[in-house]
Amino acid sequence: MSLAAIDLAFRAASVALLLMLVASLLHDFRNVLAARLGAAFALSSAAHAVSYSVDVTSRVPLWHAPLIALSTGTIVVFWLFTRSLFDDEFHLRWWHGWVWALVTAFSFAGCVWIAPSGHVRFSVTVVNLIVLGFIALAVGQMIASWPADLVERRRSARVFVVCATALYGGLNAVLQIAVVGHHVGDVAETVNAGALACTVAAIVYAMMRIDGADLFPAAVAPAPPVVFSQPAADESADQKLIDALMRLMAGERIYRQENITIGVLAGRLKIPEYRLRRLINQRLGYRNFNVFLNNHRIEEAKAALADATQAEVPVITIAMDAGFQSLGPFNRAFKAVTGVTPTEYRRLKVNAA
Template identity: 85%
Template sequence: MLLANLELAFRAGAVALLLVLAASLFSDFRNVLAARLGAAFALGSAAHAVSYSVGVTSLVPAWHAPLIALSTGNIVVFWLFTRALFDDDFRLRWWHGLVWGLVTAFSFAGCVWIAPGGHVRFSVTVVNLIVLGFIALAVGQTIASWPADLVERRRRARVFIVCAAALYGGLNALLQIAVAGSDVGDVANTINAGVLACVVAAIAYAMMRVDGADLFPANAGVTPAVILSHPTATDEAADQKLIDALMRLMADERVYRQENITIGVLAGRLKIPEYRLRRLINQRLGYRNFNVFLNNHRIEEAKAALADPAQAEVPVITIAMDAGFQSLGPFNRAFKAVTGVTPTEYRRLKVSAA
């Protein structure tokens, strides 16, 4: 009886925190894709907190099946959330919804048809392998995108959120595969509910320690027009020398054209630690993301080329590649985010004004 009450308290606490978190994200940042996906992930996690149990038998209560299916589909939402959290250019596509629907439908079929038909281990194993696959994608996305984030407190919070959720989800998936078809008892479920409540509380606390506008900026790709800190005269002089050297690398050597240029490589060229260059670009120049910093220089070069009558016949993709973009899609999106028009429209406007 004590274990059952303790487990219920842990589940109720986790659900309450997740619902508050979802409501807060949607209320304050409903126009930000990462926040909307974060709210959806919180709601899916609440479904997990209500329905999850360690060990799956062939018989699942009818009311559990939809919640279990939503809980499984939530791993796709988690993957999308990490993409939006670390990639300012990320946009939802129709096939993302299709993937979520397929994963959710397979989980539901496993609960009401595959497992009751005598294939419990097959159903549980496939579902949890899918979960592990999307966790791997999410972690890979985080590793690839994390270095470009220039706001130090936000970087730490984002990585903690992803790692905590991935670690909990990954260990649970492995545990489910190991004990599929077995009833492991109340102790394991109580421990799991307690761990989930602690993970949710830790994530909520980590998000509270970072200003919401930093974690989910309303205009992530827009560079602030003001300096973000107030250095001493000595620090300002030293930083200004570094900024001048950085701008020479941008203007004279056009290092932004280099393929796969990283902040570490740029710091090496300036002979300063990476953390100092990160802080310099963020606090002195006002950029939140290193890729946005590079893209703005690339776009300025592209704007000059598009406005040049001598290059009127040069294809847009050639101009984009010359400026350092790897493909046309990201160039078009970044260009429109900065100028408000597509590269082709920009060229036409400049020709008309000439």
């Protein structure tokens, strides 16, 4: 079998696996933002599988340029997918679409105008620096958000998906910058197609082996606690730990501490972090540690806003006292829980009194 045929087989396998993933995500989780972004990421990755070449020349066929532009835009979709994957409260904004459009438009212009005019190295370097920048943003999001994830079965899968994509994309970006203007040959193209097929297969396998309800939660609100049958001694020990945790939250109001982490909380309880993570998730029904903290903060804020003696206290003061670092996140979290803004909540309570 020729190298060209092997290359084509690898690309076809990548596209088939990605389309299968798209169909699965849209069939089961079409109403979940993270799943829709995952499907968009898979579709744009299919465009990458069809169009990508390590060997960059000054001219590409006109029909090829839109595919290359969509392939470049994949990195923006990957960044947004990562945001939604690690932050259950993430929402798309209008400017996200503009970022994708600008990156895609620049790539298209590079194919049909910048590179053909003699600036191949400039076009390829800028495009790949953009790719590396968005990879850095995605990895940074993963590092910042991963500790708060309480669902053990999806934590490793999420990290693997992001790291595998970042490693493949980052190495390709660096390689393309290094060899721009040089012909690398069919062997390098075939090896790259094989690496892509292996990466896609590993990511699809990692996503398919995790319960979709764990990977793509339908709601931010706490899920019902998972009940496991366990020995009475273990259940009693767990209950004692939960009671101690609730004393820290309700009595000491430890959630007010700045930058409180699950590791700090586990240290106060003198238990391993993984055990506290499991207790909060499986016994209390929370999927995210920050949501767990914020619900306690919001309960304190609700009591303060409903207190007639604190009617003149500014909302931001109440938010900061409860442990929030700024007004914006407080307003969003409060409305997500109560359905109204803090100001509206205070007015409703005053009118009802």
